[in-house]
Amino acid sequence: MALRRRIRWVVRHGLIRRTVQRQMRAGDLGSRLMIDPAIREDPFPYYDELRAKGDVVTGGVALMSAHHDVCLTVLRSPDFGQMRLDLMPGVLRLGMKLGGRAVLGPIERPSMLVTDPPEHTRYRKLVTRAFSARAVAAMRPRVGEIAEELLDEIASSGPTVDLVQRYASLLPATVIAEMLGAPVAMRRQFLEWGAGAALSLDVGLSYRDFRRSEEDLGALHRWMLGHFPEVRRARRDDVLSTLVTAHDQGEQLSLDELSSISMLLLAAGFETTVNLLGNGAVLLMRHPDQLELLRAQPQRWSGAVEEILRYDSPVQRTGRIALRDTVVAGRPVRAGSSIVLLLGGANRDPEVFPDPHRFDVQRPEADQNVAFSSGIHYCIGAALARLEGEVGLQTLFRRFPDLALTGTPHRRPTRVLRGYDAIPVRLSSHTPTGTSVHSSTQR
Numbered sequence: 001m002a003l004r005r006r007i008r009w010v011v012r013h014g015l016i017r018r019t020v021q022r023q024m025r026a027g028d029l030g031s032r033l034m035i036d037p038a039i040r041e042d043p044f045p046y047y048d049e050l051r052a053k054g055d056v057v058t059g060g061v062a063l064m065s066a067h068h069d070v071c072l073t074v075l076r077s078p079d080f081g082q083m084r085l086d087l088m089p090g091v092l093r094l095g096m097k098l099g100g101r102a103v104l105g106p107i108e109r110p111s112m113l114v115t116d117p118p119e120h121t122r123y124r125k126l127v128t129r130a131f132s133a134r135a136v137a138a139m140r141p142r143v144g145e146i147a148e149e150l151l152d153e154i155a156s157s158g159p160t161v162d163l164v165q166r167y168a169s170l171l172p173a174t175v176i177a178e179m180l181g182a183p184v185a186m187r188r189q190f191l192e193w194g195a196g197a198a199l200s201l202d203v204g205l206s207y208r209d210f211r212r213s214e215e216d217l218g219a220l221h222r223w224m225l226g227h228f229p230e231v232r233r234a235r236r237d238d239v240l241s242t243l244v245t246a247h248d249q250g251e252q253l254s255l256d257e258l259s260s261i262s263m264l265l266l267a268a269g270f271e272t273t274v275n276l277l278g279n280g281a282v283l284l285m286r287h288p289d290q291l292e293l294l295r296a297q298p299q300r301w302s303g304a305v306e307e308i309l310r311y312d313s314p315v316q317r318t319g320r321i322a323l324r325d326t327v328v329a330g331r332p333v334r335a336g337s338s339i340v341l342l343l344g345g346a347n348r349d350p351e352v353f354p355d356p357h358r359f360d361v362q363r364p365e366a367d368q369n370v371a372f373s374s375g376i377h378y379c380i381g382a383a384l385a386r387l388e389g390e391v392g393l394q395t396l397f398r399r400f401p402d403l404a405l406t407g408t409p410h411r412r413p414t415r416v417l418r419g420y421d422a423i424p425v426r427l428s429s430h431t432p433t434g435t436s437v438h439s440s441t442q443r
Contacts, residue, residue: 009210017204019061030059033342034415035204041411043316044357047345055329062319062338063328066345068352068370070329074341076375080320081116083107083338103217105200110257111264117376123261124380126246126253130179130239136383139175143388146174147395154427155399160406163423168277169270171392175384176269180262181231181238191274193220194267201416209413220267224259239265269381275314275412275419276305276389281396282409282423283308283359290361291397298394304361305389309347310369311359316344316418318373343370344418402428 017035024031029050032039039046050057051066058064065071074080106113112123129135154166161167173187182190196216199209228244235241243262246252253261284291284304294300322337333339347369348356360366372379379385397403403425410422 005211005214006207008214009205009207013203013205013210014207016061017206020204028059029053030057030062030064030340033059033064034061034340037413040413040415043344044348047342047348050342051345051349056331056333056339059340062340063333064340064342065329066342066349067329068346068349068368071341071343071346071370072374074320074328074339075318075370075373075377077326079322079324079326080339081323082114082120082377083319083321103214104221104256104260104263105213105217106197106264106267107200110254110260112261113264113377120376122252123257126243127239127261127265127380130242131380131384133383136387139179139384140387140391142178143171143175143391144395147171147392148399150174151395151399159428160424160426163281163425164274164278164420165422167396168281168392168420168423169274171277172270172273172385172388175388176266179239179384180266180269181236181240182227182266190220190266191270192216193223194271195412195421197263197267198271198412198414198417202414217263220263221259224262224266225255228258265381268379269384271417272314272379272381273385273388275417276308276385277392278409278420278423279312279314279418280305280308280389280393281403281425282405282420283312284393284397285403285405285425287359290359294361294394295397295401300361301390301394302386303363303366305386305393306366306369307359307361307363308389309371309386310353310363310366311347312418313344313347313369313371314417314419315371315373317342317416343373346370400427402426404428 020031020034024034024036029046033043033046033050047066050059050064055067055070056063056065065074105111109115110119110123112120115123150167150170154161157166169191170187173191174184176182177184177187177190193216196213197220199205199213200217205213227240231240231244232248235245240262243253243258247255247258284294290304294304317340319338319340322333322335322339324335326333326335328339347353350356352368353363353365372382372385405424406426407424409420409424412419412421
């Protein structure tokens with residue numbers, strides 16, 4: 001078991017980590033962006049530097065781009081597919097076989113993150129209805145209620161709290177658990193497993209982080225397999241019941257597909273939104289003029305969420321692989337070539353966003369951000385995340401109008417996902433517990 005895990009780590013992370021570290025020491029900017037922890041806190045100057053080098057730049061082990069138009073082109077192009085471990089070069093693919101697969105992870109088939117049509121189309125059809133604009137809009141009152149309940153608990157707990165642990169993480173974890181039909185009482189356990197799953201999205205993991213990721217994914221997978229019989233015993237009109245029924249009919253989903261989609265929806269249903277809420281809260285505390293504008297013009301909250309997504313994107317990068325010889329921005333790209341799309345850099349592209357390093361909740365073009373990707377892999381939960389961001393932040397600052405940082409927020413260790421794992425705040429004041437959220441968050 002330990003030997004196979006070590007082989008998996010060497011093939012998936014160790015070799016890449018060594019190669020990228022060597023290139024980083026030689027001064028390669030792309031390699032620094034891939035793994036250098038020193039630039040994780042503020043990668044944006046480095047995105048600017050890379051963007052200045054060209055539309056598409058050779059960096060580290062892949063092509064890279066921080067240009068908005070290039071990212072959109074590649075994300076929407078049928079010439080590119082999702083990066084997959086089974087598309088690795090021959091020697092590495094052999095190593096993959098020797099190491100075996102320990103768990104169903106988000107970057108391994110049949111995950112929706114790494115499948116292309118027709119499989120991806122089939123998976124997505126099964127869950128699209130639950131995340132439609134109409135279905136999400138109908139959830140607004142309940143999202144508001146959950147926000148109020150969590151803030152009631154915070155209000156009675158003392159003058160200082162960790163905003164991530166007590167609110168930014170619990171709001172989306174509660175919402176997605178209720179939506180999927182998973183037990184809300186387990187939301188903190190889901191968050192812990194989700195943190196391990198998030199590590200697996202990065203490249204060049206240390207062996208320690210890789211082991212933690214596999215263990216957390218394995219635990220989530222085992223729990224999910226044990227939960228499916230509970231779903232069968234009490235089927236409801238929720239996403240998990242829909243997926244279990246599709247599997248039981250024997251025509252649409254295998255057991256691996258059922259578990260992979262369920263795990264992804266659960267973890268992805270809160271991971272990026274935790275970052276959106278945390279990033280947004282910190283930005284607004286650090287830009288009180290913008291917060292005052294929102295208080296005076298609450299109709300601007302939806303636009304403010306778009307600006308938060310643009311300015312400090314919860315997902316900083318994604319990758320694609322060329323399925324055939326093609327051309328990007330006038331540059332030939334051979335089949336099998338990988339390209340890393342720096343979404344966080346594209347969202348600071350001055351060709352699309354004038355004065356891109358200024359945080360402006362009135363920015364008219366903020367909704368052109370690519371924080372949720374684009375094309376057929378556009379995030380299925382984008383509308384839900386936007387709703388939770390709008391309701392969650394508006395309610396937070398209404399209940400605690402003097403909310404202030406008491407220390408430096410701590411960034412989480414991941415690079416693909418960008419957010420905070422701790423935000424120490426002082427509450428200062430709050431509205432009475434019984435105040436309803438609906439009048440202030442309904443549009």
